Amino acid sequence: MSTVSEVIVDTLVQAGAQRCYGIVGDTINHFTDAVRRSELTWVHVRHEEVGALAAGGESYLTGELSLCAGTTGPGSLHFLNGIFESHRNGAPVVLIASNIDRSEQGLGFPQEVDQKKLYEQCSVFCEYISHPEQARRITAQAAQAALNRRGVAVVIVNGDMFKEKTKDELPWRVHRPTPCQLPAESELRALVDLITSASRITIYGGIGCRGAHDQVVALAEKLKAPVVHTTRAKEFLSYDNPYDAGMNGILGNRAGYHAIQEADLLLCLGTDFAYTQFYPDQAKIVQLDIDATHLGRRAPVDLGLVGDVAATIDALLPMIDPRDDDAHLNAAQSRYVEDQRKAQSRGDEPDPTLIHPQYVAQTLDRLAADDAAFTADGGSPMVWLLRHLRANGKRAFLTSLLHGTMANAFPQALGIAEAYPDRQVIALSGDGGLTMLMGDLLTLVQESVPVKVLVFNNGSLGFVEMEQRIEGQLDCYTDLVNPDFGAMARACGLFGERVERADALEAAMGRWLAHEGPALLDVRVSRMELVMPPSVTAQQVTSTALFGLKALLTGRADEVEDLLKDNFLR
Known part of the structure; x- marks a missing residue:
């Protein structure tokens, strides 16, 4: 028989977690003791918000699971802002949020807070372990949600639950499938028609272009289109890109702004850029996103597609003819050279x-x-x-x-x-x-x-x-x-x-x-x-x-x- 603490830790280690950031204390002492005896490294921070931000930083870059854990009441509340930040960044983090003992829950005991109400709005999964036999199952579901839905998952555990014994008989595991989504062929043909009829095309790439650098550059080459990137996509699109025109938005540059405003077709690839005033007033807009609920929520779009950016471009490239007219591209590139000169000065x-x-x-x-x-x-x-x-x-x-x-x-x-x-x-x-x-x-x-x-x-x-x-x-x-x-x-x-x-x-x-x-x-x-x-x-x-x-x-x-x-x- 294992304790709930031991089962939680073992499940998270098997899911790939290597570190847990937090501050020890009463309601998680049994959990931290299980961490001490495991392969996990405990990173002792001075403020819980730092723990959540650090876990999110690790997971954002690695794409792997990281952990944070803390006590009930003030500890949970201190985590909250860092959890919001990490969740919105799409970082796969699991928070172990401890609560007061079950015998005192609902009676106004010191430090009691409703953990579920706190974290449901900033997580992809938020659930109690209500019985010892749920320990591995709930923890595996949390890790699976964090890794596959790219966000924070929260497991709420009462202090006395951590030391309960469980038979842990069923081998619940964390699954990480890698599906590839593509728009329907009819939707791709509709996109080809829009491209064929346009004269000034601009590509606007967001964080959904992570891992799609070569495909975006190949599309830009074929369309003679400038590539503008969002602030979050700078790392993924601006290097080794002869079609780069910089950024859009309040933090952007003149070339990026005008490349979008002067286009008659804007291809938004993997971006949910929030500020409507930076979208073009007259151009037709195509938006490709992995999440259908994002389509058209920032600016009205003429065609909304769901798919992976890299795979969709790979499917699209053989369907379109290369273009010769590079006037729109040349104008954007000339502006961008001047932008860079002024920025340097x-x-x-x-x-x-x-x-x-x-x-x-x-x-x-x-x-x-x-x-x-x-x-x-x-x-x-x-x-x-x-x-x-x-x-x-x-x-x-x-x-x-x-x-x-x-x-x-x-x-x-x-x-x-x-x-x-x-x-x-x-x-x-x-x-x-x-x-x-x-x-x-x-x-x-x-x-x-x-x-x-x-x-x-x-x-x-x-x-x-x-x-x-x-x-x-x-x-x-x-x-x-x-x-x-x-x-x-x-x-x-x-x-x-x-x-x-x-x-x-x-x-x-x-x-x-x-x-x-x-x-x-x-x-x-x-x-x-x-x-x-x-x-x-x-x-x-x-x-x-x-x-x-x-x-x-x-x-x-x-x-x-x-x-x-x-x-x-x-």
Whole structure:
């Protein structure tokens, strides 16, 4: 006879899990003891949210199962934001959520919360183990759901259930089939008809193009179509792609924006990009997605198809004739060359006493390893990663684009570094994001995880400040009073250094990257740096001008001067 704890652990190990992130405590002590006696590694974090983010970072990159576990009440609630982030990223994670003993459930016992109501909205599976004989069956179902539906699965276990004995007689297993979905032949022929009648075709690729790089490039070559990618697909589509026109959306570039707006046929491949205003007004739209419920929910589509991107393109290519007209492609490529030139010039440093964040990102791009894995906090660090770090087919990128949380970067980097101990893993952190979960810098030290943390320290919640100014408001409540993060890192046991001059950055970054253990580089960057969208509207100009007027009237003329100098007068 085995205990429920032992059965849960054994099932998850057989499903491929290698690590469990969490904090020990009363209701899971029997479970953690079973982990101690198993092949699993327990990663002791300081905050449960970090555990969920780390597990999600690991699983996002590996595609394999990772685990997190914690106590009832406060422990469960602390996990919640990290679970939402990991679930929305499509990371196969299993959370073991403990609850109070069954004899006290429903009686208002201390720390009791309704776990199922909490997690049903951010999981692909959420169920109690209600009887010891269910232990392997429920756990296997959870792991199977997480791996096959790409999301978080939650197993809720009462504290006293963990130590119950079970015969565990039936060999419940985790199955991982690999089906290949294709649209019907009649649907493919309808797509061929739309392609034949179009004159300006643009391909818009999303994360569903993961693993379909060569097929997308082959389709672009045959159609003479520019390829625009979403923020989440940069890693998979922008490298070795002569048809690349960059990104669309608020974080995108001019070439990507116009390639979509000027198309008369937009092929949306594996993307559920959320912002309707960045879809074309006049073009016909075809959307191919693995999930039929995604079809047409962002913009009206003329043809909706369900299928794997790579397999669908393989089936489509023999059905279409190659095109000769490359005027639309040439226009997009010319714009993209200019976009890249301007992006590079924004990182120039004529003043050694001033550090632009673009310059920091571009220096990192040059010095980082070819196969580095990068994470970035929601907000401006995410922008600098997406705009200035190059994909090459070996690098990996993870940002909070669907959930949009702060403080995700170094916790996700923690999980990635645990899975890839010989790989350079770099977190681009904002000063606001870092300080939100700063206590887990100690986890990097305690677990000897060589994450490299790069702090864009501008003394503010910079992205929020930008949003306020674009709305014509005076920015407020965004100031941050920060310590010397380099000195703080050294006090915690990390390598730590602070940079305040542009001419000292490259040497400091070299020392930081070369350090063998966890390391933090605190870089004081310019606060007056706007994240410019690919197309500036008259309303945005008017609103920014209104901010300038308000700032002048309230005695903040120096900020207006700095804003103009750093963003418009260079």
